Amino acid sequence: MKPAPFAYTAPTELEGALALLREHGDEAAVLAGGQSLMPLLALRMTAPKVLVDINRIEPLRAVGHGGDGLRFGALVRHAEALRAVRDQVGPAHLLAQALPHVAHQAIRHRGTVCGSLALADPAAELPACAVCLEAEIELQGASGRRFVPADAFFEGVYATARSVDELVVGVRFPATAPGTRFGFVEVARRHGDYAILGLASWARVVDGEVADCRLVYFGADERPSVATRTARTLRGGRLDDPATRARAKECALDELTIAPDATYGEGYKRRLAGALLERVVAQWGVAG
Amino acid sequence: MSDQGFEATAAIACTVNGEPVRATVPVRQSLVDWLRHGLGLTGSHVGCEHGVCGACTVVVDGRTMRGCLLLAAQADGAVIETIEGATASGRVEALQEAFHARAALQCGFCTPGMVLTAAELLADEPSPDRPRIREALSGNYCRCTGYHAIVDAVADAAAHAVRER
Numbered sequence: 001m002k003p004a005p006f007a008y009t010a011p012t013e014l015e016g017a018l019a020l021l022r023e024h025g026d027e028a029a030v031l032a033g034g035q036s037l038m039p040l041l042a043l044r045m046t047a048p049k050v051l052v053d054i055n056r057i058e059p060l061r062a063v064g065h066g067g068d069g070l071r072f073g074a075l076v077r078h079a080e081a082l083r084a085v086r087d088q089v090g091p092a093h094l095l096a097q098a099l100p101h102v103a104h105q106a107i108r109h110r111g112t113v114c115g116s117l118a119l120a121d122p123a124a125e126l127p128a129c130a131v132c133l134e135a136e137i138e139l140q141g142a143s144g145r146r147f148v149p150a151d152a153f154f155e156g157v158y159a160t161a162r163s164v165d166e167l168v169v170g171v172r173f174p175a176t177a178p179g180t181r182f183g184f185v186e187v188a189r190r191h192g193d194y195a196i197l198g199l200a201s202w203a204r205v206v207d208g209e210v211a212d213c214r215l216v217y218f219g220a221d222e223r224p225s226v227a228t229r230t231a232r233t234l235r236g237g238r239l240d241d242p243a244t245r246a247r248a249k250e251c252a253l254d255e256l257t258i259a260p261d262a263t264y265g266e267g268y269k270r271r272l273a274g275a276l277l278e279r280v281v282a283q284w285g286v287a288g
Numbered sequence: 289m290s291d292q293g294f295e296a297t298a299a300i301a302c303t304v305n306g307e308p309v310r311a312t313v314p315v316r317q318s319l320v321d322w323l324r325h326g327l328g329l330t331g332s333h334v335g336c337e338h339g340v341c342g343a344c345t346v347v348v349d350g351r352t353m354r355g356c357l358l359l360a361a362q363a364d365g366a367v368i369e370t371i372e373g374a375t376a377s378g379r380v381e382a383l384q385e386a387f388h389a390r391a392a393l394q395c396g397f398c399t400p401g402m403v404l405t406a407a408e409l410l411a412d413e414p415s416p417d418r419p420r421i422r423e424a425l426s427g428n429y430c431r432c433t434g435y436h437a438i439v440d441a442v443a444d445a446a447a448h449a450v451r452e453r
Contacts, residue, residue, distance in 0.1 A: 001336075001337040001338070002316070002337075003316050005316060006315070006316060007294035007315070008294065008295075008298065008315035008316070008359070008361055009294060010361070010362075034357055034358065034359075035339060035354070035357055038318075038338070038339065038356070038357040038358075038359075039338035039339050039340075039357070042337050042338045042356070043338055050294070051315075053359075053361075053362065055362060079351070103427065104342070104426055104427025104428075105352060105405070105408065105409075105424060105427065106342065106345055106351075106352040106353050106354050106405065106427055107339065107354060107357070107427065109348075109351040109352060109353050110348075110353050110354070110357065110358070190426055191422075191423050191426040192426045192427055
């Protein structure tokens with residue numbers, strides 16, 4: 001349960017970290033919060049030659065909030081992000097609902113939002129929230145900075161659009177239209193565990209009718225699953241119409257791709273998908 | 289930079305339980321291993337060593353963290369408090385008495401982590417209800433008590449603190 005030997009370096013400048021990634025490529029691992037990397041090292045599921053600790057690069061600590069939305073630098077911890085969202089956007093925002101489900105308090109004090117995105121665990125909350133809110137991931141490498149839409153960033157299990165010589169330096173969550181309602185729900189064996197299945201969503205409701213909505217499941221497939229057909233089924237329907245809800249539930253059951261899971265069967269996950277849909281639609285009905 | 293450019297050890301300077309400490313640590317040593325083996329502070333326990341059990345909980349810069357998921361090398365500049373420091377300062381006394389009175393421990397392995405986690409909860413939220421206490425302790429494993437007595441103890445300590453106010 002001890003990591004394999006590695007070289008350790010903690011540069012204080014972003015340029016220094018990028019130079020190390022350029023030099024060591026896939027033999028380097030970036031240490032931000034380390035709340036997933038350290039277990040992977042301890043279990044020897046990964047054994048990088050060089051650990052590039054970015055915790056001393058002060059500019060990466062920034063939290064930004066303005067008319068265009070929220071931005072978290074690479075070192076913004078889950079707990080700090082939750083405080084920022086609650087204080088500056090409001091407790092009803094999707095991230096304010098989702099972040100308390102990310103692991104446990106002691107881990108949220110250290111783990112980072114960007115680290116969770118960079119890891120791309122298919123059962124994690126934040127990749128699904130990033131896809132749901134159409135966030136942009138900021139990547140910096142030798143050739144400069146590029147912005148990748150979350151939907152294109154997540155490619156598979158622990159696989160993203162990041163090149164080995166790039167660093168996730170931040171994430172931007174665009175502002176949502178006033179009156180947007182959010183729904184977030186997950187089923188886990190214990191609070192703080194990875195979800196068996198979860199659902200992140202937003203909806204714009206006008207006079208009891210769903211004008212627009214977006215639904216993103218996590219824990220189903222190898223990356224966040226955008227339930228496009230189910231959202232289409234709900235659009236134009238009334239929130240209090242049982243027939244619309246039943247149609248959407250049937251659609252959700254059918255639409256999802258369920259990746260093989262060693263513990264939970266496909267049938268169970270499909271039933272959960274329908275149940276979670278009912279719960280988030282009920283959350284939309286409570287004006288935030 | 290060649291691999292020869294990397295050191296196998298790191299020099300750190302930090303504060304542990306109020307005392308300034310300087311040390312040279314192997315770069316792959318975890319914070320909790322250094323606290324135990326380097327400083328003899330064996331109140332922080334090493335259970336799962338991959339962030340699941342919470343027995344290694346320590347307070348870093350005022351916040352609970354997993355001692356097994358930080359490197360000792362990362363403690364440079366940090367202010368660290370272990371269960372020994374929290375006990376000496378008296379800040380967890382009411383919780384410790386409540387754990388004793390409620391028999392909220394059997395083997396005691398999880399207790400330091402439970403106490404530090406509960407102390408943080410009560411500092412942030414003086415009157416948590418039982419579901420909230422369970423949620424806050426969800427990252428700390430106890431394999432003896434079945435948790436009921438621990439929740440009782442935290443609820444008692446919270447009620448005691450509110451009465452004292």
